Structures are given as structure tokens and as C-alpha cells.
Amino acid sequence: AQKITQTQPGMFVQEKEAVTLDCTYDTSDQSYGLFWYKQPSSGEMIFLIYQGSYDEQNATEGRYSLNFQKARKSANLVISASQLGDSAMYFCAIFPPSGTYKYIFGTGTRLKVLA
Amino acid sequence: GAGVSQSPSNKVTEKGKDVELRCDPISGHTALYWYRQRLGQGLEFLIYFQGNSAPDKSGLPSDRFSAERTGESVSTLTIQRTQQEDSAVYLCASSTRTSEVHNEQFFGPGTRLTVL
Numbered sequence: 001a002q003k004i005t006q007t008q009p010g011m012f013v014q015e016k017e018a019v020t021l022d023c024t025y026d027t028s029d030q031s032y033g034l035f036w037y038k039q040p041s042s043g044e045m046i047f048l049i050y051q052g053s054y055d056e057q058n059a060t061e062g063r064y065s066l067n068f069q070k071a072r073k074s075a076n077l078v079i080s081a082s083q084l085g086d087s088a089m090y091f092c093a094i095f096p097p098s099g100t101y102k103y104i105f106g107t108g109t110r111l112k113v114l115a
Numbered sequence: 116g117a118g119v120s121q122s123p124s125n126k127v128t129e130k131g132k133d134v135e136l137r138c139d140p141i142s143g144h145t146a147l148y149w150y151r152q153r154l155g156q157g158l159e160f161l162i163y164f165q166g167n168s169a170p171d172k173s174g175l176p177s178d179r180f181s182a183e184r185t186g187e188s189v190s191t192l193t194i195q196r197t198q199q200e201d202s203a204v205y206l207c208a209s210s211t212r213t214s215e216v217h218n219e220q221f222f223g224p225g226t227r228l229t230v231l
Contacts, residue, residue, distance in 0.1 A: 031216055033216040033217055035219055043204060043224060044224050044225070045158075045206065045222035046222075047220070047221065050217055050219055052216055052217055091157060091158065100163075100171055101146070101163055101171065102160055102163060102171055102173075103160065105158040105160075106157060107156070108157050
């Protein structure tokens, strides 16, 4: 069964610094998608970035990038030049291509950006 | 276009009462998901719709929970005989391209349910 593990319940980062949020996963599928979502204190879930298992290059979206290491089954989110507005919960998720069509979410990492 | 909307945004009810939570997905999105998020916790999958069908109901916590979708659009999550442990935020999400791996979900703002 698919599983997502986020080992950092909370992280602090200084404003303008970079931070890495860890995500490891377990799946027997060869084709899958990995997603990161941000949940500010307001509660909405915001899609940040996607990485496909067959993508050869690490995904990037503005200040967000994925450090994807397929052999190690890790998909860490890197936020560069942190801003105060980045303070939020961050969830990693995996989507299998067939079968259940069910997303599996990790337990999240709470990031606090310090001024 | 409009995003995913949910109503009500907040619902306070008494233990034992029934509640209905509504989700309006993005137009044209064939997949619709319901999740439950307890305070400080991650997302717990409840049910998934492809069109009006629910191929996976495995996440529904008990037979007090049910959901339906009509017109490949609006969905209603019903909780009967609510209990205090049902208190949570209920999130709805929709997506397209369910046959592909690149299938990001778009979430609604959630309904915060409080059972007294």
C-alpha cells in the first residue's frame, strides 16, 4: 500500500533563507505523481508543485522546487528566499495512476518563517 | 472561472442531529473527493466520485456517513446522528485527468463542523 511520511512536525526558518521540507513515500507502482500542498491558517489547501515519477528533471515553480530522488523514494520540497507568508502547514501527497484513484497525504510539516 | 465552493462554511449542531454538507466543484471536473481534517491533523480520505459514481467508499468512517453526487456536479455529504468525534473540517476537492498521474486537486474552503 502507498504511504507518505513527513518526519518534521515543525520547522523554523529565517526570512530570506531557504528551507527543505522532507517527504518520503512507499509505493510499488512504477508510475505515480507526487504533490505538495500548502495550508495557511485560513484553512484552504493550495496546490504548489507536482513531480511525476518518470520526470527526469526536478520540478520547479517559482520559489518552490522539488528535490526528487526516485531510488531513495524521497520528494523533498525546497522553498527559496522564504517569506513571512510562507508560514503554513505543508502536505506531501502521492497519487497512484490506477486502482483506487485515492490520494495519500502525509501528516504535514508546520513551517514558521521568522522575521 | 469559479473555484470549488462549499457550504455552509461553519455548522454547529447538537449531538444526534443530522447534517448535510455541500460541495460545488469546478465546472467540468469529473472527479470529486471528500476529506476530513481533525484539528492539527492531516487529511483523512472519505470518499471519491468519478462522475456520479463512487468507486471507492472505503474511507467512510461508519454507516452514519453517506454521500451522493448528481449531474456530475454538486455533491452532498450527509452525517446522520452526529457525534462529538465528527467535529472536524470537511474538505472537498475536484480534479480532472483522473486517468493520468498528473492530476492535481483543487480544494474548497472547507466546512467546519462542531458537534456539541
